Each structure stands twice: as structure tokens, then as C-alpha cells.
Amino acid sequence: MTTSLVTGGAGFLGSHLCDALLAKGHRVICVDNLETGTLENIAHLRGERFVHLNLDIIEPYHVEEPVDYVYHFASPASPIDYLRIPLHTLKVGSYGTHHTLGLAKRHRARFLTASTSEVYGDPQVHPQPESYWGHVNPIGPRGVYDEAKRFSEALTMAYHRQQGVDTAIVRIFNTYGPRMRPHDGRAIPTFLRQALQGQPLTVFGDGSQTRSFCYVDDLIRGIILLAESGCHEPVNIGNPNEFTLLELAQVIIELTGSRSEIVFAELPVDDPQVRQPDISKARELLGWEPAVALREGLERTLAGAGHERLTGRSA
Numbered sequence: 001m002t003t004s005l006v007t008g009g010a011g012f013l014g015s016h017l018c019d020a021l022l023a024k025g026h027r028v029i030c031v032d033n034l035e036t037g038t039l040e041n042i043a044h045l046r047g048e049r050f051v052h053l054n055l056d057i058i059e060p061y062h063v064e065e066p067v068d069y070v071y072h073f074a075s076p077a078s079p080i081d082y083l084r085i086p087l088h089t090l091k092v093g094s095y096g097t098h099h100t101l102g103l104a105k106r107h108r109a110r111f112l113t114a115s116t117s118e119v120y121g122d123p124q125v126h127p128q129p130e131s132y133w134g135h136v137n138p139i140g141p142r143g144v145y146d147e148a149k150r151f152s153e154a155l156t157m158a159y160h161r162q163q164g165v166d167t168a169i170v171r172i173f174n175t176y177g178p179r180m181r182p183h184d185g186r187a188i189p190t191f192l193r194q195a196l197q198g199q200p201l202t203v204f205g206d207g208s209q210t211r212s213f214c215y216v217d218d219l220i221r222g223i224i225l226l227a228e229s230g231c232h233e234p235v236n237i238g239n240p241n242e243f244t245l246l247e248l249a250q251v252i253i254e255l256t257g258s259r260s261e262i263v264f265a266e267l268p269v270d271d272p273q274v275r276q277p278d279i280s281k282a283r284e285l286l287g288w289e290p291a292v293a294l295r296e297g298l299e300r301t302l303a304g305a306g307h308e309r310l311t312g313r314s315a
């Protein structure tokens, strides 16, 4: 039986990845210290092919049984988390990635790390191809996340080049779906929570900054295709359909039938103005492209998460 180890498997994306790997018939070892994830995300996965190890990957860790794939997803991902625990974020991207690459090396496993569109910073090239080196402020508050991920990519390539580890890097663009936390500060869960509670939707700046939002099922499908390919270079996975934050707020008000109004708040420091993946490489190498449009994905999120989880309280 194929065994996959998923660090960060109790988080938003990691738990969806565990679902998909179990559905493929894999045995899944979820390594997660619940820093930002929850047992609720994996409660439905208990069974003989699934195990959760409560380990902090900043410390060295070992798994005795054979492992075929290592998916490295552990890291705070939401600004609200990495601004609260900046040192943890840097350590998980450095020590955590080092320990997890070491584990993959010992097991001769294929290793895939979850990198991010944040490696492009506030981009001066649009849309962003993998060949773009980025425009990151290393000493700004967001630098702890962006630089942790850039270091993590450098470490991954060094293990590949010097140690022969079979590695892959996915650069994930904004993703949404059920199990996002209502208070994690990212646009979609925040707007959904505010709309469902009848509170004003807070749009930063004038709302003209753009993001491209990928539904979680599309992302996970692309990640598994990448893991099963022989590719070692970074690959963007995201939805290239771009929306302004103001458009997103309007669609969410319409879909939820909310009577909330839109209010404007100060733009966070170093907030990127635009963000759109160039997915030519994913199309070419993996035959992948997203299939779920924003409206449909938002409807699935509303249906899949339920009012209680989206608002953080009972209906």
C-alpha cells in the first residue's frame, strides 16, 4: 500500500489533501501539532489507514514505517497567524522544512513542499510566471512568511541538487473552500462571516486590488498530479480568473442574500496590488487547469461548511 505523510494535515489544505489521498487508497500519516489546525478537520478520518501524530516539526522527528510520498504543508498561512507567531513561522519554514526533507531522504520518498504566490511579493510582472524572482520586502511584517517560504524553496532545491532527493515545489495561489476558519483574516472567510452575520463587509483600501481565487478541490487535484509527475522545478497552481476585492464582496453579498453594506478600511502594510498565476506550466506539464468558477466554489463553500463553521457560532 502507498503511504503518504502530510505535515500540516490537520489544517485547511492539509485536511483536504488527506481526504483525497485516502480516497486514492493511500495510508496517510498526518503530522500536526495543531498550532493553527484543528482535530475537527480530521475527526471524520479516523480509521485504520489514517493516523495523526501530534509532533512539532521544528524539533527533529522520525517515522519508522516506510513512506512513499511526503507532502510538506505545515506552516501558518494566514497573515493573522504569521504576524502573531513570526518566529515560529520562520522556524517552521527553515528547521521544519530541513527535518521533513531529511525524513524524505531517509525514506527515499518523493517530497512536495507547499510554497506560495507570496514568494512573488508585490509583483512587478503580471501575471506571474515561475521564472519571475519576485519583489519581496524582507524586513516588512509579512517578510517572515515570504522569506520563510523562499528559504524553504532554496533548501528543497539544495536537497535535490546535493543529496539527490526527489523533490517538487508547488506555488499555491489564494485558495478557498470548506474548513477555512471564520476569523483567519483572509478575504473569503471574512466576507462570508460578515455577510452571514449581517455585519458590514470590510474591504481594505478602495477594493481595487485583485486576487485570483482557486477552489480547494481544483488545487488538491493539481498538487497530486504534480507529486505524481517527475517535475522538480516550482509549478504555479491557482485560478487565473482575477477579481477585485470589491467585486468579491459584491458577489458574496448577492450569494448569501445578505443585507450587509460594504465599508472601507486602511490597506495593510505591503499588501500586494495584483496577484494572478500564469498557469501555462501546469497546463503543459500536468494537463491541469481549474474547473470550478468562483460563484460555484462559493456556493460549495457555503453548503460544505454550514452556517455555524462560517460564522464561528451557532445559527
Ligand SMILES: NC(=O)c1ccc[n+]([C@@H]2O[C@H](COP(=O)([O-])OP(=O)(O)OC[C@H]3O[C@@H](n4cnc5c(N)ncnc54)[C@H](O)[C@@H]3O)[C@@H](O)[C@H]2O)c1
Pocket: 007, 008, 009, 010, 011, 012, 013, 014, 031, 032, 033, 034, 035, 036, 037, 038, 055, 056, 057, 058, 072, 073, 074, 075, 076, 077, 078, 092, 096, 114, 115, 116, 117, 171, 172, 173, 174, 175, 176
Ligand atoms: N490557503 C492558501 O490559500 C495557501 C496559499 C499559499 C500557500 N499555502 C500553504 O499551504 C500550507 C497549508 O496552508 P493552510 O491554509 O492549510 O494553513 P493552516 O494554518 O490551516 O494549516 C497549517 C497546518 O500546519 C500545522 N502546523 C503549523 N506549525 C506546525 C509545526 N511546527 N509542527 C507541526 N504542524 C504545524 C498547523 O497546526 C495547521 O494544521 C501552508 O504551508 C501554506 O503556506 C496556503
